[in-house]
């Protein structure tokens with residue numbers, strides 16, 4: 001059997017391979033004006049996603065009996081609520097009305113599904129959201145920051161200093177949960193399958209997001 005720590009490292013590498021060139025929400029080759037529009041689109045959808053993250057963690061907490069993991073979730077909930085407020089305020093400063101934006105149905109469906117997963121075992125839930133989802137969020141924010149630095153440095157700084165450090169902590173909660181709970185071959189199979197399921201769903205949302213952003217341009 002593979003030790004939990006080695007399993008987590010190998011699964012993180014598998015996930016990184018899956019995501020190579022698949023975050024299609026931003027186009028590094030786009031001209032600056034188009035790039036800025038893609039970043040704004042990400043921010044509008046981000047307000048929705050951060051608030052849904054608050055909702056989903058609140059829904060999950062009563063269904064995480066492992067105290068060591070459950071104790072970490074209220075802090076994450078608090079962070080996601082702060083991210084929601086930061087992004088909302090930034091959009092308002094930029095002259096936008098965040099409440100006028102209609103979230104993409106694909107993102108809505110993804111969060112509805114995650115909330116409905118609350119009664120699944122802790123290992124599966126945290127493999128999906130904190131381990132797979134939040135690790136990919138960190139990658140996505142790194143890309144966003146790199147592509148926003150020249151066209152909107154204030155927004156880049158907000159993501160870099162106000163959001164990204166928290167998201168790295170959330171991804172670490174996922175690694176901790178898997179290291180604690182994925183300690184048998186069958187539990188490792190469960191965690192791997194949950195990651196794949198999440199990755200496929202998130203990739204579907206990314207593709208829909210880009211298609212919608214292109215149509216609104």
Ligand SMILES: [Fe+2]
Nearest residue numbers: 050079080083
């Ligand atoms: Fe967040």
Ligand SMILES: [Fe+2]
Nearest residue numbers: 080134167170
């Ligand atoms: Fe997060």
